[in-house]
Amino acid sequence: MDSGISKVTTHISHNEQLIFERSQPGRAGFSLPPLDVDEIPLDEIVPREFQREDNLAGMPEVTEVDVVRHFTRMSSWNYSIDQGMYPLGSCTMKYNSRLNEKVARIAGFANLHPLAAEAESQGALQVIYELQQHLREITGLPGISLQPAAGAHGEMTGILIIRAFIDARDGKEGSAKRRIMLIPDSAHGTNPASAHLSGFTVQTIRSTNEGLTDLEHLRELCAHGDVAGLMLTNPNTLGLFERNIKEICRRVHDAGGLVYMDGANMNALVGVARPGDMGVDVIHLNLHKTFSTPHGGGGPGSGPCCCTKELEPFLPVPRIVRTRSGSDGPDVFKLDFDYPQSIGRVKAFFGNYGMMLRALAYILTHGYDGLREATEAAVLNARYITHGLTSDYEKPFAAPPMHEVVFTDKRQARKSVHTLDIAKRLIDYGFHPPTIYFPLIVSGAMLIEPTESVGRQELDQFIEAMRSIAREAVDNPELVLNAPHTTRIGRLDEAAAARKPVLRWKPAAPPRMATSDR
Amino acid sequence: MANVPENLHYSKDHEWVRVEGDTAVIGITDHAQDQLGDVVYVELPRAGDEFVANESFGSVESVKAVSEIFTPVSGKVAEANDSLTDEPEKVNKDPYGDGWMIKIKMSSSGEVDSLLTAAEYEDFTKAENE
Numbered sequence: 001m002d003s004g005i006s007k008v009t010t011h012i013s014h015n016e017q018l019i020f021e022r023s024q025p026g027r028a029g030f031s032l033p034p035l036d037v038d039e040i041p042l043d044e045i046v047p048r049e050f051q052r053e054d055n056l057a058g059m060p061e062v063t064e065v066d067v068v069r070h071f072t073r074m075s076s077w078n079y080s081i082d083q084g085m086y087p088l089g090s091c092t093m094k095y096n097s098r099l100n101e102k103v104a105r106i107a108g109f110a111n112l113h114p115l116a117a118e119a120e121s122q123g124a125l126q127v128i129y130e131l132q133q134h135l136r137e138i139t140g141l142p143g144i145s146l147q148p149a150a151g152a153h154g155e156m157t158g159i160l161i162i163r164a165f166i167d168a169r170d171g172k173e174g175s176a177k178r179r180i181m182l183i184p185d186s187a188h189g190t191n192p193a194s195a196h197l198s199g200f201t202v203q204t205i206r207s208t209n210e211g212l213t214d215l216e217h218l219r220e221l222c223a224h225g226d227v228a229g230l231m232l233t234n235p236n237t238l239g240l241f242e243r244n245i246k247e248i249c250r251r252v253h254d255a256g257g258l259v260y261m262d263g264a265n266m267n268a269l270v271g272v273a274r275p276g277d278m279g280v281d282v283i284h285l286n287l288h289k290t291f292s293t294p295h296g297g298g299g300p301g302s303g304p305c306c307c308t309k310e311l312e313p314f315l316p317v318p319r320i321v322r323t324r325s326g327s328d329g330p331d332v333f334k335l336d337f338d339y340p341q342s343i344g345r346v347k348a349f350f351g352n353y354g355m356m357l358r359a360l361a362y363i364l365t366h367g368y369d370g371l372r373e374a375t376e377a378a379v380l381n382a383r384y385i386t387h388g389l390t391s392d393y394e395k396p397f398a399a400p401p402m403h404e405v406v407f408t409d410k411r412q413a414r415k416s417v418h419t420l421d422i423a424k425r426l427i428d429y430g431f432h433p434p435t436i437y438f439p440l441i442v443s444g445a446m447l448i449e450p451t452e453s454v455g456r457q458e459l460d461q462f463i464e465a466m467r468s469i470a471r472e473a474v475d476n477p478e479l480v481l482n483a484p485h486t487t488r489i490g491r492l493d494e495a496a497a498a499r500k501p502v503l504r505w506k507p508a509a510p511p512r513m514a515t516s517d518r
Numbered sequence: 519m520a521n522v523p524e525n526l527h528y529s530k531d532h533e534w535v536r537v538e539g540d541t542a543v544i545g546i547t548d549h550a551q552d553q554l555g556d557v558v559y560v561e562l563p564r565a566g567d568e569f570v571a572n573e574s575f576g577s578v579e580s581v582k583a584v585s586e587i588f589t590p591v592s593g594k595v596a597e598a599n600d601s602l603t604d605e606p607e608k609v610n611k612d613p614y615g616d617g618w619m620i621k622i623k624m625s626s627s628g629e630v631d632s633l634l635t636a637a638e639y640e641d642f643t644k645a646e647n648e
Binding site for chain 1 (some may be wrong): 553555557558579581584586606
């Protein structure tokens with residue numbers, strides 16, 4: 001049936017200019033009332049040396065509606081978790097509920113000044129305290145600080161705590177001999193960065209063909225008396241549960257080291273298994289992954305650090321403690337700075353407080369049973385995808401995955417279709433691509449993490465899209481190699497963008513989009 | 519199939535070494551640049567920096583990932599190929615020629631002997647891809 005309406009491709013929203021290019025001399029977003037005082041030359045009231053010489057030539061002259069429409073149109077080109085499945089492995093892009101946002105906007109919390117007196121901040125302090133109690137229970141680790149502002153920040157806090165503990169235990173000389181931090185070759189890049197910044201030298205542990213930590217290699221590396229600790233992600237970045245975790249922790253402990261767990265993949269464990277019970281000494285959590293606070297777009301993140309009783313003295317200050325006023329008076333929450341062995345403050349005020357409210361809302365709305373169910377659904381969803389894709393894509397490790405699964409482009413590469421091409425083609429099917437080329441130890445990796453926030457219908461659509469791309473890679477590889485086709489801009493030249501980036505708009509520049517105009 | 523010139527020595531980290539007197543010219547192999555994809559940035563040491571064999575002397579950033587590069591031999595850097603700062607694409611276009619990375623004045627000449635020959639390196643990359 002022909003409606004007689006052809007697709008509009010020349011509308012301004014399809015050819016959005018830069019805001020600079022929308023500028024027209026004399027346009028403004030305001031109109032000031034006439035002056036009701038005498039005009040005085042600037043030089044008379046502000047000495048020359050205090051005047052700024054901003055060169056505003058070329059700043060866009062636009063109206064308010066120009067600005068609103070410009071940015072709104074661009075925002076509509078984004079993909080977001082509110083639009084659909086976002087299977088970015090290792091990122092746990094789960095739904096961020098509206099209720100979280102509502103709670104975070106309660107005026108008493110949102111408008112509270114961070115320097116308000118303790119007595120006037122009791123509710124806010126109680127929220128921190130209660131979230132701490134839940135995270136202690138979830139991790140099985142009694143010490144906690146909610147200060148770190150992101151995952152890598154929590155990581156570094158954890159490693160600094162290990163450093164401080166060893167300094168105290170072994171003395172200056174003994175500690176100086178323990179400077180090795182062991183990190184598996186599948187780890188997130190932030191792990192070696194945190195270790196290095198904390199004064200450690202990184203040694204890499206190999207993974208086995210099964211995709212797990214090589215125990216034999218671990219034993220060799222632990223044999224020299226210089227190991228300060230191990231940084232381990234569990235499940236690891238291949239989506240596999242380190243089933244030897246207790247043995248791994250025992251070996252590191254026997255060698256005098258401590259075990260730090262990267263909590264990036266806690267979405268596979270919450271309510272089911274506790275790192276504290278596995279022998280882990282210190283862990284960071286990502287509230288912006290596991291506990292449904294916003295991820296991406298600047299979050300901001302939140303990376304609480306949890307540790308054993310042994311490490312507790314070294315946690316950042318201030319701590320939030322609960323006391324009683326009188327024998328049966330109400331609870332009183334206090335900031336306690338009196339921990340002389342503490343590594344100190346790692347963040348101004350209390351950390352990213354708005355995220356704590358959202359995480360607490362997430363925990364309370366689910367309850368512990370609900371959290372366990374979410375974990376089970378996250379793992380079930382990843383396994384459902386695994387089952388659906390195994391016939392078309394190479395799965396490098398045999399073990400059933402936890403909350404995320406890694407496939408490779410090995411079969412498609414025979415026709416010169418690679419992971420990047422598959423990811424780009426997936427955009428045409430309406431999905432955000434998975435994480436690609438990570439973990440680094442898997443050639444052509446596609447790391448897929450559906451999270452618990454998708455139902456079977458959408459999982460089936462995703463599987464069908466991926467299988468369809470696998471067929472295209474055989475029957476019509478050009479279609480995949482030149483994807484995406486349905487987006488406003490086609491395949492970008494990423495190498496040129498990185499090698500010769502154009503970072504600043506210049507008037508009368510040549511056409512700015514190097515690739516096909518759509 | 520990746521190009522593996524006969525006259526070079528190779529490491530299991532995919533670097534090549536060309537011996538010129540007591541100097542070793544070092545770069546990454548054709549196979550390595552192919553696996554990395556388009557190289558967008560190369561970080562190299564300065565002349566005078568010293569390294570021991572298997573130590574990381576810099577990094578290569580491609581559109582896929584950042585990878586460390588390791589020197590297969592010990593010694594002092596005589597020269598670094600600073601032209602790669604502006605033209606990292608040379609690593610992709612000519613990994614054994616214009617894409618060379620550093621020249622090291624070798625402190626021990628025996629180290630190159632333990633490296634792989636062209637044939638051994640070819641077998642090694644084949645096995646790695648299995």
